[in-house]
Amino acid sequence: MKKVIMGNHAVSYGVRLARAEVIAAYPITPQTQIVEELSEMCSDGRLKAKFVKVESEHSAMACCIGAASAGARAFTATSSQGLALMHELLHWASAARLPIVMTNVNRALGPGWNIWTEQTDSLAQRDTGWVQLYCEDNQEVLDSTLMAFRVAEAVRLPVMIVYDAFFLSHTYEPVDIPSQEDADALLPPRKLEKGTFMDIEDPRTFSNMTPPDYFMEMRFKLERAMRRAKDEFGRAAGEWKKLTGRDYAAIETYRCGDAETVLVAASTAVSTARVVVDSLRGKGRKVGLLKMRMFRPFPYREVVDVLRRTRKVAVLDRNISFGSGGIFATEIKAALSNVPGHPPVYGYIAGLGGRDITPGTIEEIFDRTDRNGVPDDPITWIGLKP
Amino acid sequence: MASEKPLCLKGEKDLPELVVSLGSMLWHRTGSWRYLRPEYREKPAPCGHACPAGNDVEKFLRLASEGDFDGAWRTILAASPLPGVCGRVCFHPCEKACNRGRYDRPMAIQAIERFLADQASVRGLAIEAPPIGSSPDRVAIIGSGPAGLSCAYHLRLAGIKPVVFEAEGALGGVLRHGIPAYRLPKDVLDREIAMLAAIGIEFQTGRRVGKDVPWEAMGEYPAVFAAAGAHRGRRLGIAGEDGGGVLGGLEFLRQVALGLRPDIGKRVCVIGGGNTAIDAARTALRLGAQVTMVYRRSKAEMPAHPEEVEEAEREGVEIRFLLAPAGVAREGDGIVVEFQRMALGDPGADGRRTIVPAGGRNVFIRFDSILVAAGEDADFSFLPPAVRAEKGQVVVDEWGRTSEPRVFAGGDMAMSSRTVAHAIGSGRRAAMAIARALAAGGPAEPATEAAETAEAPPGGVEPVPFEAVNTAYFEHAERCRMPVLSMAERLKGFAEINLGISADAARAELKRCFHCGRCTACDNCLIFCPDMSVRRRPDGKYEIDYDFCKGCGVCGQECPRGVVEMKLDKERRQ
Ligand SMILES: Cc1cc2nc3c(=O)[nH]c(=O)nc-3n(C[C@H](O)[C@H](O)[C@H](O)COP(=O)(O)OP(=O)(O)OC[C@H]3O[C@@H](n4cnc5c(N)ncnc54)[C@H](O)[C@@H]3O)c2cc1C
DSSP states (O other): OEEEEEHHHHHHHHHHHTTOSEEEEOOOTTTHHHHHHHHHHHHHTSSOOEEEEOSSHHHHHHHHHHHHHTTOOEEEEEOHHHHHHHHHHHHHHHHTTOOOEEEEEEOOOSSSOOOSOOTHHHHTTGGGSOEEEEOSSHHHHHHHHHHHHHHHHHHTOOEEEEEETTTTTTOEEEEEOOOHHHHHHHSOOOOOOTTSSOOTTSOOOBSOOOOHHHHHHHHHHHHHHHHHHHHHHHHHHHHHHHHHOOOOOSEEEESOTTOSEEEEEOTTHHHHHHHHHHHHHHTTOOEEEEEEOEEESOOHHHHHHHHTTSSEEEEEESSOBTTTBOHHHHHHHHHHTTSTTOOOEEEEEOOGGGOOOOHHHHHHHHHHHHHSOOOSSSOEESSOOO | OOOSSOOOOOSGGGSOSSSBOSSOOTTOOGGGGOSEEEEEOOOOOHHHHHOTTOOOHHHHHHHHHTTOHHHHHHHHHTTOSOHHHHHHHOOOHHHHHOGGGGTSSOOOHHHHHHHHHHHHHHTTOOOOOOOOOSOOOEEEEEOOSHHHHHHHHHHHHTTOEEEEEOSSSSSOTHHHHTSOTTTSOHHHHHHHHHHHHHTTOEEEOSOOBTTTBOGGGGGGSSEEEEOOOEEEEOOOOOBTTTSTTEEEHHHHHHHHHTTOOOOOOSEEEEEOSSHHHHHHHHHHHHTTOEEEEEESSOGGGOOSOHHHHHHHHHHTOEEEESEEEEEEEEETTEEEEEEEEEEEEEEOTTSSEEEEEOOSOOEEEEESEEEEOSOEEEOOTTSOTTSOEETTEEOOOTTOBOSSTTEEEOGGGTOSSOSHHHHHHHHHHHHHHHHHHHHTTSSOOOOHHHHHHHHOOTTOSSOOOGGGBOGGGOOOOOOOOOOBOOHHHHTTSOOOSBOOOOHHHHHHHHTTOOOTTOOOOOOHHHHHOTTOOEEEOTTSOEEEOTTTOOOOOHHHHHOTBSOEEEEEOHHHHO
16 A cells, blocks of 8 residues: 655554564654654554653663563664664674664764754764665665564664655655565564573573673674675565565665766665766766665675776765765775775765755766866865855 | 583584573572562551551452442441441541642542442442351440440341440430531431341330449340440539520530420520530521630630531631630620630640630620530449449440450540540440450450450551652542532531532542552562562462562562562571
């Protein structure tokens, strides 16, 4: 059934279809409607979940950790400062191997106080052991929410669904709401294996002291699970395609076949870039587009396979790691660095704090990449007012 | 148990996927870390603890809040046969003790008791009494006031046949001939007495012991309970007191209760500050008089219940303080009363301030009649001298035993606390003592220890203090209001002032109860225990698994009603 809904509500529908059992959240713009709608679903019985009001995002994540430890399917949503406040517990959730799903609506961190989109908040959490999936439209938001639970439970790692403030969170789009049957087919009830959750019948000690003798091995297992997450995502996407016809993969390419310049982007900027690629192609320019859906685990093989064949790579970052550069660009460079004769990578930063990324912005990026040699500076600012 | 071989995990493959112990930790009795030990101990709620009649108030409120109005009524009946009476005239010490009073306002316990009694009457419920035992023993009861009725009732519940001798033509004592109908309609009293007659209590009216029936006739009973009340009005001891136009307050009330209309004229003076004075004043108002009450001390020292004083003033009784009557003179068809001005002195033995003459000129006030309500004394003239009396009271122990083995006494003639509830309680305790004495084969001394066990409230004696209630679990809520007759309607006659609360109001009020000291199976301890060491018992309540309880105290903290107690763990202390 199709409905015209905002991105935030697409999450709520996804969580309902996933039959989440515990939801703990603290409101923050631009995330609020997600949990607002979920709380209504809980109160009117559409969703049989325990909705826990908490006093901070730190508590929200702590609550999800507790719930997931006890075997429940737990969900929370946040944004920006809220996500930053959770930081300690993000590490905990992954190292305790808890399949928590969280939505993070990308929003710039203050000060200056800003509620608009920017990816720095989620990318700053890249080392916390969470799977990260970036979404381009509301349908993808909903579908990813379901797949997130599937991946999380299969590999026992937390998953973060990420998308742009306002450009998706508050924008209404037609979304196909999957049937409960399809959702259940993709996502059966969480399997609780003995010794992996808090069970009164079989009490155990969790998260105990782990000395140097064993600590590295535990981290090795976490990393291995992270890698499995990519395959599991592929499997889930395959099944979902069979059920709904909609296709998802860790990365997506657009007109990259013979492209000489490929732009790498994520989130809503991808839609804009697609239009620009078409228009430049119309003018005979060999440009292509690589959409990053999955950021953690980083899909090295997939990215390298696409980019090694092109002449120049441009990366559009709506984020910044101060003193280094755009975070996607940094990762792309790292991915290519051991490929002999790899193409140069141009790092562009645009659209911080919710500034529009227009077709003009992207055209300028293609133009500069095609025209110029590799800049010394890892950052080229686009649209910066001099 | 932990494995005996030293643990050696060679590599990644031997380790679990997440950081978790390899086996169950059930062997690890973390209860050994405990210093404090939680224990469930139900305790009396302050309301019931304060009830002189021994009502289990919390229990009847609980049953009523569960919708079991009949069960609630029967709970009251376990202590008192007069819930319709007490629901109207008891001074409700339960409400004064109610912990909720320190949170917002106390539970409206009296209004609920009345509601339960009235609805039981509407529904025609009857007292269930066991058959009378085969023993031919009958117990004589002298006086049919609340003490006598209560004693008769509890004896009857114990399977013993009581015979009540009443001097007056009608039953009830002060309830019939003292307390006016605007506070206690006589049909309410009638219906409760009818229930007592229905279970086989024998009443003989118009039979004053010592006059119509000689004391010697009591010899045929293995036990006698004397509850003749205190009816002899105290005299003022001043000149002119004995002439016309001066009437005892209680006698005045009695005449009105009997349907007589004593001629008191227009301007009436009531002397005294107790219940009799207030009721006499309010009754005189209803007979069309202009009433001035005169009391020797100040308002704070008045023995009358403050609510009654307030009502009297609202109805138009003028009260003058610190005036002591000094003489009565007759002038024409009126009376002039002379009063001496008084001042408050030091607190006396009872804690009330005494009075001393204030000096200045005496006050003279003209009235048509005077109602003297300076207190009432008991009349023991019908009792044999062997029954010891002191300071105007028959001397009794807490079980109503007098100095004469066969003779028990209670109510106003044996107690300094003169209230209906105290009278009911004294009758009940005496009935228990009599029943035990008869069971033991005669008028032997009842075994006090056994008596105490029988009387001991569940789980201990100290009632739950307010501090033990976790008020975070209770929302503030308005106390129900008693609907009352308008002032204009009231003064037209003797119609009952308080109209009683509706079932909806009672239900709303019942939600306010904290249920102090009583486990209501709310699950808080179960939910909050971080060690999952609280388990539900088959009876719906809980037990603690001390093998694993670390004594953190969360259950005690989160128990809304002070049932879970934290104690020093004896085992741990050693
Ligand atoms: C005017 C007034 C108002 C009151 N208001 C309240 C109130 O609102 N609330 C409250 O709690 N308390 C009130 N009290 C006090 C309360 O009424 C008494 O404490 C209570 O009635 C005492 O009960 P009792 O059974 O001991 O005696 P009583 O009620 O006095 O009954 C004694 C009975 O014994 C009978 N009797 C006496 N001698 C003999 C004999 N020799 N043989 C046979 N029968 C005899 C009497 O006729 C009487 O019927 C009031 C008292 C008065 C006087």
